[in-house]
Amino acid sequence: MVTTLANPTVDRARLAAGEAIQALAGELVELSRYIHQHPEPAMQETLSSAACADFLERNGFTVERGTADLPTAFRAEAGTPGGPRIAFLAEYDALPGLGHGCGHNLIALANVAAGVGLRAGLAELGVPGQVVVFGTPAEEAISGKAFMAEAGAFDDVDAALGAHPGTPEASCPTVEGSGQALACQAVRIEFRGQAAHAAADPYNGINALNAVIEVFNGINALRQHVRSDARFHGVITDGGHVPNVVPDFAAADFFVRAQTMAYMEELVGKVRRIAEGAALITGAELSFDTSEKPSWDMITNHTLATALKRNIDAVGLALPDAKAEEGSGSTDWGNVSYVVPSVETSYPIIDHMCTWHSREVVEASDSELGYTNTLLVGRALAMTGVDLVTDPALLTAIRAEFESSRATGPVTAR
Ligand SMILES: [Zn+2]
Incomplete structure (x- = not known):
C-alpha cells in the first residue's frame, strides 16, 4: 500500500x-x-x-x-x-x-x-x-x-x-x-561513621553500614505506600572491609523511577528523608548526591x-x-x-x-x-x-x- x-x-x-x-x-x-x-x-x-x-x-x-x-x-x-x-x-x-x-x-x-x-x-x-x-x-x-x-x-x-x-x-x-518511559534519577548515598574494634569497644564506633541497611529497610517500608509505577532499586557499593572493624564508610547507589518527573521528584524527596532518618538513628554523617542528570x-x-x-x-x-x-x-x-x-x-x-x-x-x-x-x-x-x-x-x-x-x-x- x-x-x-x-x-x-x-x-x-x-x-x-x-x-x-x-x-x-x-x-x-x-x-x-x-x-x-x-x-x-x-x-x-x-x-x-x-x-x-x-x-x-x-x-x-x-x-x-x-x-x-x-x-x-x-x-x-x-x-x-x-x-x-x-x-x-x-x-x-x-x-x-x-x-x-x-x-x-x-x-x-x-x-x-x-x-x-x-x-x-x-x-x-x-x-x-x-x-x-x-x-x-x-x-x-x-x-x-x-x-x-x-x-x-x-x-x-x-x-x-x-x-x-x-x-x-x-x-x-x-x-x-x-x-511512555519512566523518569529516572540516580541517587548516590554515602555515610561516614567512626571506626572502632567491633568487639573490644564497639560503643566508640559509629556504624556507617548500619545506616545504609536502614536506608534499604526504610525504602522497603515505603514500597507499600507508593503508586504502582514507582521503582526503587539499589546496590551497596561499599559496606566495610572486615567484621572486626566497625565500618566507618558505607555507600549505596539507587535508581528512583516513576511515570512522571513530578512524582519521581516527590519519591526522591522521600528517599532523602529516609536517608536523613538513617543518619539520625546511627549518628553517621550523610551525603546525598543527585547531581547525575535525570532521564525525563x-x-x-x-x-x-x-x-x-x-x-x-x-x-x-x-x-x-x-x-x-x-x-x-x-x-x-x-x-x-x-x-x-x-x-x-x-x-x-x-x-x-x-x-x-x-x-x-x-x-x-x-x-x-x-x-x-x-x-x-x-x-x-x-x-x-x-x-x-x-x-x-x-x-x-x-x-x-x-x-x-x-x-x-x-x-x-x-
Ligand atoms: Zn537501546
Missing part, C-alpha cells in the same frame, strides 16, 4: 528519499556492521561517532563535531534554511562486556539513512527546509541527550524522530498512553507518531497496533521530548520474542532481517520528513499537541 498525496512534487520527493537510501544501502549496512564490530560503551564511541559523521559529510551534510561539549556527539545538517527543520537522532553506544545487545548500531543506520533520504527529498522539492542528523552518544549510561537538550541543541528543531529495534511485539506509539519521562507526540506510522505502512513494514501501557524502562529521549515534539518508533529485528540486552540481540543486530527492516524504517522516517516539510497543517497539529501535553502533563518546569 502506498499513500497517495495530491501533490505530484511531494510524491516525487517521497520517492527520491527512498531511492537515495536504496542507492546507498550497501554502504549504510557496512557502516552499521562496522559499528557492530567495534562496540564502544557510553562516551567512548569515538570510532562509531566518527564513522557516522564522516558518512554524512561524504553525502552532502555540514557536520559539527563535539556538540554540547560531548566529544562523541555531532550535528549534521543539510537543506535550505527558512523552512521547517526535521531531526533524526542516531545512537551508537554499546553495552560494556556484551557489545551491541540493544541494537544501537541499527539505530545509527536507521537515522543516518533517514538523513540522506530526506536530504534527497528536500532537493527534489526545491523548497526551504532542513534535515539534521544528531549523533547522540551515551544512551545506556550518562544520558547524552540530557546534556544536549540542556545545552539547547534541539531548540531550533520542529520535530525529532527516531527508531529503536525490538521484538515482533514492537509498535509505533500512535495511541494515547503508548510510547517520555512525552510521545501521537500526531507525529501517526504520520510516521502511515509511512511505515507504506513501505510494507507490518507492525502490530500500539496499545496504551505504562512505561517500564527509561530513556534520555524523554529529555528531548520536553523540548521538541518527539517520536521514537519501535520495529522488529528478530522473528521471535527474546530477552533484550542479550547475546541473542547482539546477533539480531547483525542479521539480514535486522538490516532489511532498519533500512525500511529509515525510508519511512525520511518520507515522514518530506510530509512534515510540505504539510504546514500537519506541523501545526503536531505543535498544538506538544504545547497541550506540556501544559496539562506532569511537567516539572525546566
Whole structure:
C-alpha cells in the first residue's frame, strides 16, 4: 500500500528519499556492521561517532563535531534554511562486556539513512527546509541527550524522530498512553561513621553500614505506600572491609523511577528523608548526591507518531497496533521530548520474542532481517520528513499537541 498525496512534487520527493537510501544501502549496512564490530560503551564511541559523521559529510551534510561539549556527539545538517527543520537522532553506544545487545548500531543506520533520504527529498522539492542528523552518544549510561537538550541543541528543531529495534511485539506509539518511559534519577548515598574494634569497644564506633541497611529497610517500608509505577532499586557499593572493624564508610547507589518527573521528584524527596532518618538513628554523617542528570519521562507526540506510522505502512513494514501501557524502562529521549515534539518508533529485528540486552540481540543486530527492516524504517522516517516539510497543517497539529501535553502533563518546569 502506498499513500497517495495530491501533490505530484511531494510524491516525487517521497520517492527520491527512498531511492537515495536504496542507492546507498550497501554502504549504510557496512557502516552499521562496522559499528557492530567495534562496540564502544557510553562516551567512548569515538570510532562509531566518527564513522557516522564522516558518512554524512561524504553525502552532502555540514557536520559539527563535539556538540554540547560531548566529544562523541555531532550535528549534521543539510537543506535550505527558512523552512521547517526535521531531526533524526542516531545512537551508537554499546553495552560494556556484551557489545551491541540493544541494537544501537541499527539505530545509527536507521537515522543516518533517514538523513540522506530526506536530504534527497528536500532537493527534489526545491523548497526551504532542513534535515539534521544528531549523533547522540551515551544512551545506556550518562544520558547524552540530557546534556544536549540542556545545552539547547534541539531548540531550533520542529520535530525529532527516531527508531529503536525490538521484538515482533514492537509498535509505533500512535495511541494515547503508548510510547511512555519512566523518569529516572540516580541517587548516590554515602555515610561516614567512626571506626572502632567491633568487639573490644564497639560503643566508640559509629556504624556507617548500619545506616545504609536502614536506608534499604526504610525504602522497603515505603514500597507499600507508593503508586504502582514507582521503582526503587539499589546496590551497596561499599559496606566495610572486615567484621572486626566497625565500618566507618558505607555507600549505596539507587535508581528512583516513576511515570512522571513530578512524582519521581516527590519519591526522591522521600528517599532523602529516609536517608536523613538513617543518619539520625546511627549518628553517621550523610551525603546525598543527585547531581547525575535525570532521564525525563517520555512525552510521545501521537500526531507525529501517526504520520510516521502511515509511512511505515507504506513501505510494507507490518507492525502490530500500539496499545496504551505504562512505561517500564527509561530513556534520555524523554529529555528531548520536553523540548521538541518527539517520536521514537519501535520495529522488529528478530522473528521471535527474546530477552533484550542479550547475546541473542547482539546477533539480531547483525542479521539480514535486522538490516532489511532498519533500512525500511529509515525510508519511512525520511518520507515522514518530506510530509512534515510540505504539510504546514500537519506541523501545526503536531505543535498544538506538544504545547497541550506540556501544559496539562506532569511537567516539572525546566
Ligand atoms: Zn537501546
